[in-house]
Amino acid sequence: xxxxxxxxxxxxxxxxxxxxxxxxxxxxxxxxxxxxxxxxxxxxxxxxxxxxxxxxxxxxxxxxxxxxxxxxxxxxxxxxxxxxxxxxxxxxxxxxxxxxxxxxxxxxxxxxxxxxxxxxxxxxxxxxxxxxxxxxxxxxxxxxxxxxxxxxxxxxxxxxxxxxxxxxxxxxxxxxxxxxxxxxxxxxxxxxxxxxxxxxxxxxxxxxxxxxxxxxxxxxxxxxxxxxxxxxxxxxxxxxxxxxxxxxxxxxxxxxxxxxxxxxxxxxxxxxxxxxxxxxxxxxxxxxxxxxxxxxxxxxxxxxxxxxxxxxxxxxxxxxxxxxxxxxxxxxxxxxxxxxxxxxxxxxxxxxxxxxxxxxxxxxxxxxxxxxxxxxxxxxxxxxxxxxxxxxxxxxxxxxxxxxxxxxxxxxxxxxxxxxxxxx
Amino acid sequence: xxxxxxxxxxxxxxxxxxxxxxxxxxxxxxxxxxxxxxxxxxxxxxxxxxxxxxxxxxxxxxxxxxxxxxxxxxxxxxxxxxxxxxxxxxxxxxxxxxxxxxxxxxxxxxxxxxxxxxxxxxxxxxxxxxxxxxxxxxxxxxxxxxxxxxxxxxxxxxxxx
Numbered sequence: 001x002x003x004x005x006x007x008x009x010x011x012x013x014x015x016x017x018x019x020x021x022x023x024x025x026x027x028x029x030x031x032x033x034x035x036x037x038x039x040x041x042x043x044x045x046x047x048x049x050x051x052x053x054x055x056x057x058x059x060x061x062x063x064x065x066x067x068x069x070x071x072x073x074x075x076x077x078x079x080x081x082x083x084x085x086x087x088x089x090x091x092x093x094x095x096x097x098x099x100x101x102x103x104x105x106x107x108x109x110x111x112x113x114x115x116x117x118x119x120x121x122x123x124x125x126x127x128x129x130x131x132x133x134x135x136x137x138x139x140x141x142x143x144x145x146x147x148x149x150x151x152x153x154x155x156x157x158x159x160x161x162x163x164x165x166x167x168x169x170x171x172x173x174x175x176x177x178x179x180x181x182x183x184x185x186x187x188x189x190x191x192x193x194x195x196x197x198x199x200x201x202x203x204x205x206x207x208x209x210x211x212x213x214x215x216x217x218x219x220x221x222x223x224x225x226x227x228x229x230x231x232x233x234x235x236x237x238x239x240x241x242x243x244x245x246x247x248x249x250x251x252x253x254x255x256x257x258x259x260x261x262x263x264x265x266x267x268x269x270x271x272x273x274x275x276x277x278x279x280x281x282x283x284x285x286x287x288x289x290x291x292x293x294x295x296x297x298x299x300x301x302x303x304x305x306x307x308x309x310x311x312x313x314x315x316x317x318x319x320x321x322x323x324x325x326x327x328x329x330x331x332x333x334x335x336x337x338x339x340x341x342x343x344x345x346x347x348x349x350x351x352x353x354x355x356x357x358x359x360x361x362x363x364x365x366x367x368x369x370x371x372x373x374x375x376x377x378x379x380x381x382x383x384x385x386x387x388x389x390x391x392x393x394x395x396x397x398x399x400x401x402x403x404x405x406x407x408x409x410x411x412x413x414x415x416x417x418x419x420x421x422x423x424x
Numbered sequence: 425x426x427x428x429x430x431x432x433x434x435x436x437x438x439x440x441x442x443x444x445x446x447x448x449x450x451x452x453x454x455x456x457x458x459x460x461x462x463x464x465x466x467x468x469x470x471x472x473x474x475x476x477x478x479x480x481x482x483x484x485x486x487x488x489x490x491x492x493x494x495x496x497x498x499x500x501x502x503x504x505x506x507x508x509x510x511x512x513x514x515x516x517x518x519x520x521x522x523x524x525x526x527x528x529x530x531x532x533x534x535x536x537x538x539x540x541x542x543x544x545x546x547x548x549x550x551x552x553x554x555x556x557x558x559x560x561x562x563x564x565x566x567x568x569x570x571x572x573x574x575x576x577x578x579x580x581x582x583x584x585x
Contacts, residue, residue: 191480194577220502224492334480349480359483364580368504
């Protein structure tokens with residue numbers, strides 16, 4: 001394997017940028033490439049925009065992004081989801097700047113054009129000056145195709161793309177498993193941490209399938225756990241794996257005994273969940289339900305990485321937004337049990353705060369190393385970025401190649417999809 | 425309380441808050457832990473709430489979490505805090521909201537500048553303390569730091585607000 005890349009002649013040809021499990025530096029640094037990615041990836045595939053529980057009622061809406069483009073995600077009166085670009089069709093002002101709320105319509109603040117929950121243009125003040133051929137039905141907010149699976153709402157600018165469920169394919173099974181952390185209740189979002197990191201978005205995409213970094217970057221988190229929990233999170237010596245699920249998706253199983261949260265309910269309750277179990281018993285929950293809720297409360301034992309912008313990551317949704325070639329915004333959305341015991345949801349939020357977000361014991365260290373990558377690629381552009389770890393020992397899995405838990409199989413899956421889309 | 429008592433209390437509270445600010449900028453975290461009542465809560469919320477226990481916060485620290493957080497900063501295994509950003513903060517616009525027996529609720533404004541990687545960032549916050557008088561000073565029973573952009577896109581913090 002040739003160790004270096006011909007730095008003088010690096011082009012933006014996807015074949016050269018991703019070659020033989022080596023990634024060339026412009027993948028993280030080229031603004032021109034970043035613009036192409038917006039067109040060829042974020043405008044062409046299914047992009048996660050919201051979870052259904054974030055817009056729970058008729059008329060509920062929230063702002064989101066598809067790539068860099070601001071969109072509004074709405075639940076209409078018939079509970080159908082709509083995703084439309086947040087830009088008035090008259091002179092382009094955003095029609096909504098409230099992050100999240102409930103409404104019956106959207107009105108542009110500039111000249112008062114009014115739009116319905118489905119984006120259709122309803123009202124134009126003083127319409128006489130537009131003449132008879134002005135067709136309101138042609139001037140609704142720009143709508144995206146919108147589909148959902150298990151409450152995860154995706155949208156796309158691409159009218160010709162396959163249905164969402166086909167795109168998710170082998171990942172669906174893992175989404176189903178992930179949603180079992182409702183503990184018998186529907187999954188609902190419980191708020192989010194948001195932070196920006198000076199890094200290319202693909203660094204974040206890689207990290208969700210990177211178990212190799214965990215004992216190094218997260219040593220200080222591991223040290224803050226009790227012995228039993230530290231053992232649970234020391235998964236590099238375990239039976240976990242990473243599997244390519246097709247279409248750029250992959251799953252990284254870190255804690256195999258926490259793949260199916262409805263199995264093994266007789267298992268001993270971990271020490272750090274004993275207080276929760278007792279609180280539930282005190283609230284008269286029957287023992288089988290106590291065990292189900294407690295087992296669900298700690299989250300799933302895997303990260304499901306969905307290309308290009310969302311992951312079902314153990315106990316939360318991890319969403320990335322590519323803001324610029326060297327700036328990525330990240331949202332860590334906490335989830336809990338809709339209608340479930342408050343004491344369990346409170347524990348989930350405390351666990352989320354423990355690791356995630358700007359003040360977590362984990363995320364700041366992740367953010368530091370990601371920024372170090374963006375600083376590092378300023379030097380030595382002839383040096384490849386290696387994602388070949390574990391390839392020698394890969395075996396066929398259920399859906400695609402399966403490697404060691406610390407293998408870079410998931411990154412290879414994502415980069416294969418990246419290449420396919422950039423070449424289309 | 426008469427006017428002189430009020431002015432005296434405001435001066436005592438001010439000295440306490442300035443001292444805490446200096447301790448945090450100097451990262452003298454063991455001294456900071458000593459300022460607390462054991463049952464005290466250090467909270468950096470994302471949104472308003474009647475009871476911050478019921479919502480997701482940036483941090484919701486009881487005594488154990490405070491101590492774990494400080495240990496993480498001090499042990500040297502956390503890459504984001506080894507070295508941490510350096511900070512300079514000023515605390516002002518101090519207003520005593522409530523005096524109830526030995527308990528004083530006090531609000532203030534805080535500007536904090538952090539520096540790391542040759543880059544400075546500015547964070548503004550409304551801070552509300554519940555302090556308990558002791559013989560010589562105060563102990564913190566609750567500290568709630570409301571960053572102006574707490575529900576926006578933040579950066580990671582390697583220090584305390």
